[in-house]
Amino acid sequence: MARRGPRGGGPAKRDRILRAAIKIFSQKGFFNSKVSDIAQAAGVADGTIYLYFKNKDDLLISLFEEKMAEVVADVRERVAAGDGALSRLKIFIENHMGLLLREAGLIEVLQVELRQSNKFMKDYVPVKFLEYLDVISEILELGKREGTFRQDLNVTVARRAVFGALDEMALAYVLSRKRKYDPADAASEIYRLFAEGLCTTAQNREGRT
Amino acid sequence: MARRGPRGGGPAKRDRILRAAIKIFSQKGFFNSKVSDIAQAAGVADGTIYLYFKNKDDLLISLFEEKMAEVVADVRERVAAGDGALSRLKIFIENHMGLLLREAGLIEVLQVELRQSNKFMKDYVPVKFLEYLDVISEILELGKREGTFRQDLNVTVARRAVFGALDEMALAYVLSRKRKYDPADAASEIYRLFAEGLCTTAQNREGRT
DNA sequence: TCTAAATGAATGATGATTCATTCAAGGGGA
């Protein structure tokens, strides 16, 4: 019963399909991808996909959740190695931008499809994505406890601001065919931006509300 | 020839269609919206839409460009009233979050559809969106000239970080049905975040790179 | 009456999903 697949198939067939879906969705977008394209890319018959996934939507959602779970587990581990909130923040930011190179296809899918799905799939709650945001919260909370970050920092807003800044940079990278900037450089700029702010000196800051 | 429409139609029919499109797209998303839904919402026959727009894609793109043009012109005017870079930045941020209340439907469409279109409509360049980013650049450049902002600030990265943070907050607002936060509060938090950074004191900042 | 605008039914393509059929691995009997 737990057969590996007659045609001596490689690793689990389900995973082949998931990989193929990432490839096709990242190239054409969810709505422009045909199930038969994915089947072909996976080297599988159209109908086979329905043995592993309920339907096309389920394929996309499984992809989100399963792959994001890996990303979250990975970043958690990396961040834990950092010493103090600033160091951890730096690691988080560098890791996020690094994903652009390590997991290009996945990121391209997340970038453009996650929003759609959040908004229009009636009952889909992006659990794993929220966990990713939680990692940021934890860093910010640590910073407050340590006294590194302002006590009046609004974590709910700040974590989204950090994520949003990263996400937008990643989007710019993904959209520009010419790859005109280096993700690592962008990462260090963004780190400074949050750590130091835009201003030159503390004086300027006091000047306004 | 420049008839107003037999049925004593209201303002320009084209505009009625554009408004209807915003409404329908914001509710269901581009791909799930039928042209006939839009026609119905506009009080117009299906075919009429094709008298004013080349096709469904063109309808979406016209919507982006024409409505964004209004938004850009408006924010430019408001920002110009600010005195100095920090004041202008504050106005920009407040205006962006304010759009959530003033132009809810439009923002919902932009939030989720602009990315898709950027990525998958082969030759669409979101000119008006880029102009919106330019408004941020201009503020940042001004800050550098004034000496308010760091001389080594990377404007290309920073403008996207600012936009990204705002966009993400707006998204969170649009997605949460419960409307759990006030856009105006979020605006002031984000302003402080960029103006002051995350840290408590200058000392902490110097500590790391 | 003439003309441009508007209509909306009909067309044609597309593509998700189904399901009757095929395939092949493992087991048991000779």
Add this chain to the structure above:
DNA sequence: TCCCCTTGAATGAATCATCATTCATTTAGA
């Protein structure tokens, strides 16, 4: 060792609904 069976996996052609788009016809202002 060699052959059948049985069974679940896999297949992919056919189905069927869904729209975007067209265009012959109607409408009403000038």
